[in-house]
Amino acid sequence: MDLIAQIQQAGVVGAGGAGFPTHVKLNAQAEYLIINAAECEPLLQTDQYLMKNQALQLIGGILMSQKQIGAEKAVIAVKGKYKEAIASLHDAITRLGASVEIFELQNFYPAGDEQMTVFEVTGRSVPPGGIPLNVGCVVSNVATMIGVFDAAQGIPVTYKYVSILGEVREPRVIRVPVGTSFEECLAAAGGTVSSDFAIIRGGPMMGGIVTKDDLPRMNITKTDGALIVIPADHYLVERSQLTEEQILMRAKACIQCGFCTQQCPRYLIGHDLHPHKMMNVIKYGMPIDESCSEALLCCACGVCEMYACPMGIDPRQVNIIIANKLRAQGIRYQHDSSNIIAREGREDRKVDPYKLINRLDLSRWDHQELHEFKAVDVDTVTLSLWQHIGAGSEPQVRVGDRVETGKVIGTIPEGKLGSTIHASISGVVTAVDNDSITISRNAA
Ligand code: SF4
Ligand code: SF4
Structure with missing residues (x-):
């Protein structure tokens, strides 16, 4: 099976927010492969964690993707201030004898907007209404490249690394099965400091606000990377509620x-x-x-x-x-x-x-010291069939089916842009509808 088929089968999508299917993005030819490692939204720390702790897999995924698109150059665009991450990347590049360049970005927002990243690295402006491929670039990101590496080993996307930050007792990076409830994520960070809170899903500039009323329905998807707890009366919450x-x-x-x-x-x-x-x-x-x-x-x-x-x-x-x-x-x-x-x-x-x-009145949570990493196991997951750009996935299981972790439970509709979805825990399917599939470990 070629790499594109492996990526499609593994259900890899852009993990940086948009969720564009990676098997489509990498089915192109380009001069540059640029890895957007800017993590430019305020407060976020997940990509830095991955660069420090999974640099070999990251560089491995980059080399595979570079070969796939025939790129002359593979460049990781990372803020120069992320010293530990850069040291880890250099070490992995040396150990693998890889020809991957590190481009140190200035510390500005939005350095991680893909058109900014392309401009900083190549000096080329993506044309209005165009995409980076119009100027010879494919842009991906850290977690997606690790997903490509895993896909080549036959490992599908079943978990996510997520930073749980802000007003929680133990801010940390956690690893959770896709479909884990936000409530379980908060519990893994020691719970919230106060009972009156809201959550920024993603970064404070471009992420959405989740209120406590919404919380019971919220589950981690393939595109999540951070949950930031803020007081319910914070300026960003008020601003998000304008009609x-x-x-x-x-x-x-x-x-x-x-x-x-x-x-x-x-x-x-x-x-x-x-x-x-x-x-x-x-x-x-x-x-x-x-x-x-x-x-x-x-x-x-x-x-x-x-x-x-x-x-x-x-x-x-x-x-x-x-x-x-x-x-x-x-x-x-x-x-x-x-x-x-x-x-x-x-x-x-x-x-x-x-x-x-x-x-943005966020300085009290800037550079939060993180507690130790935690891999979280859960009894129930609810996996959205709409975790990506394109058509919703078609369920391939019914209530009562027993599934093992990694089994395909949702497929791409014929001829459509979409993504494959896999069981993220072993258990029994307890609910299926047009939006999601729920699996419970302990169901009869
Ligand atoms: S949000 Fe405002 S600053 Fe950003 S691209 Fe749109 S118009 Fe420009
Ligand atoms: S006042 Fe009007 S023109 Fe000036 S920054 Fe605000 S929106 Fe733009």
Whole structure:
């Protein structure tokens, strides 16, 4: 079986958040394979843990992927400040005699946005509406490359490494079966400090907020990497609860200072994205049509609204609202492959993470000292059939079936983009519907 088939069979998807199926991404030819190891969102520590502790598997997965896509260069883009991780990577590269380069990124947000990473490593701007492959690059990330290494040994994706941070008694990195409840993850970190809390799922800039009401329904997927517990009355929770109506109303307070555009990372690499213009569209009730298609270029990094805007209003959310309305009308950005030039002043406008963390009121959890790593075993898992970009997986088991860890329980619908799903614990299937499959270890 070739590597692509092994990756597909193992159900590897982009572990950095998006969940794009890796067997599709690596079925390409490119000059560069770039591993995004920036971990640029505030507070996160999972990739650093993996680089320190699984560097050999990581480099192994990179070498396999590099060969697969025929890349001349394999580059790990990692922040220069992650000294221990870099030392571990150098050691693994030496031991394997690998020709893998380490590119030390500056400490800025969003260094890990894939188009920023491509620009930093190659000096090339991905064209507006394009993908890194348009400039000869395939970008993947740390956990995905380890998944590729495992796939080549016949090991499917059945567990995740997740940082449990913030207001928990024992912040730590844990390893849990895919489908483990968030509640079990919090318990593995000693429980929450207070009973009135919310959770940031992923990073504080781009992750979602999970409230206590949502908690019983939340389970770890292949794309999870961090849960950060914050007080229920934290600024980020309040901000996440704004309705669309409130966001559009607040847009009327825009003073057209243009700071959001001047600081927008996509604008700065040369894209024609101007969030202040989108604010004007809303403020003055202009039509949402092809003339707004630049909103589709927004990567939702949040720099404009969480850092740049002096009015504390919501240019990112406005972009998202406009982009959704455009997609509903079938409007797409007309891909422009002309040579894009980064704008002057880009270097000076990179966002300092320390200032960002202060502005987000997160400094009390920055650089949390971690308790020892814990591998967590659970009795019940609920595996989503929608853990990836593409079509939902088709269940291949019924209630009452006994399954062993690693058995295929969900497959890719014929001819569709999707991912294979495996049992993450051994047990009996206790529930199956269009959204998920539940397995219990102790069910009769
Ligand atoms: S969220 Fe704001 S800063 Fe980020 S890409 Fe979109 S418009 Fe630009
Ligand atoms: S930074 Fe804020 S106030 Fe200034 S143009 Fe952008 S949205 Fe309007």
